[in-house]
Amino acid sequence: MDLKEYFSLVFNDYTLRTITLGTAILGAVTGMLGSFAVLRKQSLLGDAISHAALPGIAIAFLITGTKDTNILLLGALVSGLIGTFWIRGIVKKTHLKSDTALGLILSLFFGFGMLLLTFIQKQPNANQAGLDKYLFGQAATLVESDVWLMAIVTGLCVLVLLLFWKEFKILLFDADYTKTLGFNTKTIDILITSFIVLAIVLGLQTVGVVLMSAMLLAPAAAARQWTNSLAKMVFLAAIFGAFSGVFGTAISASQNNLSTGPVIVLVAAVFVVFSFIFSPSRGLLFKQIRFIKNRRDLELNKTLAFMHQIAETHEDISHPHTIKILNNFQGYTKGTLKKLVDKGFVQLQGNMWSLTKLGYTTAANLYNQQTDSNE
Amino acid sequence: MEQKIAVKVDDLTVAYNYKPVLWDIDLEIPEGVLMAIVGPNGAGKSTLIKSILGILNPIAGSVSIYDKPYKKQRQLVAYVPQKGSVDWDFPTTALDVVMMGTYGSLGWIKRPGQKQKKAALEALEKVGMLPFKNRQISQLSGGQQQRIFLARALVQNASIYFMDEPFQGVDATTEIAIINILKELRKAGKTVIVVHHDLQTVPEYFDWVTFLNVKKIATGPVKDIFNDDNLTKTYGINYKVSIQE
Numbered sequence: 001m002d003l004k005e006y007f008s009l010v011f012n013d014y015t016l017r018t019i020t021l022g023t024a025i026l027g028a029v030t031g032m033l034g035s036f037a038v039l040r041k042q043s044l045l046g047d048a049i050s051h052a053a054l055p056g057i058a059i060a061f062l063i064t065g066t067k068d069t070n071i072l073l074l075g076a077l078v079s080g081l082i083g084t085f086w087i088r089g090i091v092k093k094t095h096l097k098s099d100t101a102l103g104l105i106l107s108l109f110f111g112f113g114m115l116l117l118t119f120i121q122k123q124p125n126a127n128q129a130g131l132d133k134y135l136f137g138q139a140a141t142l143v144e145s146d147v148w149l150m151a152i153v154t155g156l157c158v159l160v161l162l163l164f165w166k167e168f169k170i171l172l173f174d175a176d177y178t179k180t181l182g183f184n185t186k187t188i189d190i191l192i193t194s195f196i197v198l199a200i201v202l203g204l205q206t207v208g209v210v211l212m213s214a215m216l217l218a219p220a221a222a223a224r225q226w227t228n229s230l231a232k233m234v235f236l237a238a239i240f241g242a243f244s245g246v247f248g249t250a251i252s253a254s255q256n257n258l259s260t261g262p263v264i265v266l267v268a269a270v271f272v273v274f275s276f277i278f279s280p281s282r283g284l285l286f287k288q289i290r291f292i293k294n295r296r297d298l299e300l301n302k303t304l305a306f307m308h309q310i311a312e313t314h315e316d317i318s319h320p321h322t323i324k325i326l327n328n329f330q331g332y333t334k335g336t337l338k339k340l341v342d343k344g345f346v347q348l349q350g351n352m353w354s355l356t357k358l359g360y361t362t363a364a365n366l367y368n369q370q371t372d373s374n375e
Numbered sequence: 376m377e378q379k380i381a382v383k384v385d386d387l388t389v390a391y392n393y394k395p396v397l398w399d400i401d402l403e404i405p406e407g408v409l410m411a412i413v414g415p416n417g418a419g420k421s422t423l424i425k426s427i428l429g430i431l432n433p434i435a436g437s438v439s440i441y442d443k444p445y446k447k448q449r450q451l452v453a454y455v456p457q458k459g460s461v462d463w464d465f466p467t468t469a470l471d472v473v474m475m476g477t478y479g480s481l482g483w484i485k486r487p488g489q490k491q492k493k494a495a496l497e498a499l500e501k502v503g504m505l506p507f508k509n510r511q512i513s514q515l516s517g518g519q520q521q522r523i524f525l526a527r528a529l530v531q532n533a534s535i536y537f538m539d540e541p542f543q544g545v546d547a548t549t550e551i552a553i554i555n556i557l558k559e560l561r562k563a564g565k566t567v568i569v570v571h572h573d574l575q576t577v578p579e580y581f582d583w584v585t586f587l588n589v590k591k592i593a594t595g596p597v598k599d600i601f602n603d604d605n606l607t608k609t610y611g612i613n614y615k616v617s618i619q620e
Contacts, residue, residue: 039465163484170475174461177527180428180454181479228466228511 003254015140016253022142022150023245023264026206029154029199031219031241032161035234036192038220039172044099045087045193047213048106050200052083054113054209057134058120067130069146069205076134077201083109084197110209137208139249139260150202157195161234168192169230207261218268219244225279244268301366303336304345308363311355318360320352378405379441381535381566382427387436389419389426396422398590400436404568406534409561410583411571411597415610418588420570421457424537428454440535450480453533455524457540463513469523470508473498476530498526503552518549525553535566542573554580577601 010016037045053076060075061067083105090101117131133141161168170178171188178185196216203212223236248264277285303326310325311317326337337353340346345359355363384402388395397419404410412420425431427438429445440448453476476498477491499505502522507515515523521541528536536557542550557567557580571577577584577597584601586592586609593605 039462041462166478166481166486167483169467170478173465173467173472173475174456176425176430176456176460177454177475178478179430180449180452182449183478183483224466228468230466233466 003250006250006254010250016249018144018147019139019142019253019260020246020249022147023139023206023249023260024242025147025150025154025245026199026203027215027219027241027243027245027264027268028238029150029157029241030203030215031223031237031239032157032234033192033196033199034216034218034220034241035223035230035237036168036172037196037216038224039230042098043217044102044106044213045084046196046200046216048087048102048109049080049084049197050204050209050212051106051113052109053077053080053201053204054134055079055109055116056113057131057204058113058116061120061131062116069141070149072131072134073201073204076204077197079109080197080201081194084193113209133208134204135208135210136259137204137206137211137261139206139252139264141205146205153198153202157199160191160195164188164191165231172230207264211261211265214265214268215241215244218265218272222268222271222275225275225282228281240268240271244271300336300339304340304359304363305366307340307346307353307355308360308366311360311363318347318354318356320349320354323351323353326353378407380404381406381441382568383439383442384423384427385437385439387423387426387433387438389422389431389433395589397426397433400587400591402585402591402594404566404583404594406566407561407564408583409557409567409569409581410585411569411577411581412585412587413571413574413577413609414587414592418609420587421539423587424454424539424568424570428452428537450531451534453528453531453536455528455536455538455541458517458521458524458543460539463515463520465512467512468508469504469510469512469515469519470495470499472512472523473526473530476527479531494530494532495526498529499523501529501556502526518545521545521549522552525556529556533565536560536568538567538569540570540572542571574606 006016010020034046037043056075056077056079057072058075059079060072063075064071087098087101087105090096090104091098096104120131121129167178167183167188170181170183171185171192175185178188200212200216203215207215219237219241220233222240223233226236227233244264244267248267249260251267252258252260252263275283277283280286306326310321311319323337337346337348340359341348343359344356345362347354347356380403382402382404384400387397387400387402389397400423412423414420422431426433426436427445429438438445440451445452470492473495474487474491477487477494481487481491496505496508499508502525504519504522504526507519512520512523521544525538525541528538538557541553545553557569560567561582569581571581578601581597583595584597585594586600586605588609588611592609593600
């Protein structure tokens with residue numbers, strides 16, 4: 001199946017449609033919530049939560065003996081939340097920094113989860129195979145009810161974001177100040193963190209424990225490059241996330257046997273790289289172009305200032321001078337001279353130059369102009 | 376003349392782990408003063424403000440604003456945090472930050488409307504930042520960022536203003552602009568409390584001063600208590616300053 005075939009099938013084929021919808025919705029909700037995690041400088045929180053969810057899946061299986069997705073994800077949710085609150089507790093009660101707390105909980109829970117997984121595999125229960133799919137995810141196992149669950153959580157998340165938008169924004173920007181205004185910052189914090197945990201748990205089936213945090217971070221990091229408005233950033237992150245889901249599913253479905261989760265994450269990474277390079281205001285490419293242009297302008301201005309110095313010694317400002325005197329000056333090249341002529345600052349007559357009136361006044365106000373544009 | 380007490384602090388003690396940062400502070404700040412809190416680094420100046428405002432939890436002590444517990448009087452109090460306490464690369468504009476000053480009176484869920492926007496624009500005008508209202512905040516200079524924070528507090532239309540080093544890292548123009556606004560606030564009968572570092576300017580800018588070094592050393596009118604004796608007690612060295620009358 002090639003990509004073209006995929007897009008014609010996606011509207012008719014039940015399985016393909018379910019998976020595509022599921023990954024798109026998942027990408028959208030993780031993108032939205034990821035924006036908040038990134039702006040709070042809690043990028044690693046997602047990683048810790050997803051890893052902390054693993055023992056929950058194993059324990060849920062050990063207790064119930066079923067592989068029903070909802071029950072396993074409920075276990076993941078519980079242990080993910082426990083991990084999150086332990087992280088908060090460690091940061092609050094000890095001198096450890098949050099990166100240490102995150103790393104500690106991540107490895108502790110993940111290690112315990114792996115231990116339980118191997119224990120389960122050794123059991124003489126035929127039912128046990130396939131739990132390890134939660135490590136890297138398996139989008140093909142998505143069924144309609146999973147997608148409905150994702151859609152409901154996403155809808156709820158959008159509703160909460162719209163209702164508490166102002167509270168979320170101010171908490172992200174200035175938590176201390178938010179407290180002095182009388183808002184209970186703990187409530188806002190718990191609300192937002194709970195949704196992040198929920199979104200991560202929902203994604204475990206598709207993307208898996210190991211790569212889940214990329215779904216949270218990549219769309220948000222890409223979106224930040226394109227806008228300076230929080231609302232637009234959250235919206236863009238949702239779009240990027242959704243497209244990562246769709247394209248990732250398309251690519252993995254059209255190239256046989258490619259695992260969907262990793263492909264989705266790679267597509268999201270492409271969004272990030274593209275944004276880092278090509279964003280107009282923050283991207284590397286345009287930054288470099290602006291840098292070169294600024295340097296050229298500066299060189300031009302230096303030459304003009306030098307000419308102005310010479311012209312000032314004469315009563316008549318447009319008194320012609322020989323081009324040769326410019327040779328001693330560092331910033332001068334034939335190119336800069338030509339550009340100055342193009343701008344109407346300088347007139348050339350044979351091998352003589354003279355400043356025009358415009359050139360003279362521009363040169364005299366060069367410094368003022370620069371401070372103006374810096375204001 | 377009997378002055379009303381705007382802020383009253385009783386037996387306030389704050390500690391990080393075992394080490395007390397503030398020890399048994401009693402403080403009465405009369406209404407309508409422009410007060411500096413001075414003291415060496417680590418004296419607990421910012422901690423004092425943050426504890427009064429409930430950002431930090433004291434081990435002991437109570438704070439009242441006009442004779443009622445602080446929690447019931449929040450709307451009377453505005454806060455200007457240190458400029459460096461937030462990430463200025465946050466995706467938002469100057470106007471948007473100033474609007475945040477209205478969130479307290481709005482309460483949960485309600486969105487700011489035209490009325491709030493108008494108040495924010497007026498505050499921006501007061502601090503001379505109206506031309507920059509749509510500027511992304513990372514594109515502002517340090518002095519401009521400080522003015523934005525000041526405008527955000529002005530929007531709250533409070534009676535008591537707490538400011539944590541508003542003059543830190545700003546140029547002379549901004550410093551003068553800020554102190555003029557503070558003096559205007561005092562003229563309007565507001566109480567302004569400022570954590571301040573530059574001892575030279577204390578007599579010029581302020582009429583009330585508190586010396587702090589973990590314990591309260593002294594508090595009162597600048598002309599009475601801003602002297603070598605208290606400075607030496609606070610800073611532990613013989614700190615000579617010339618007091619301009």
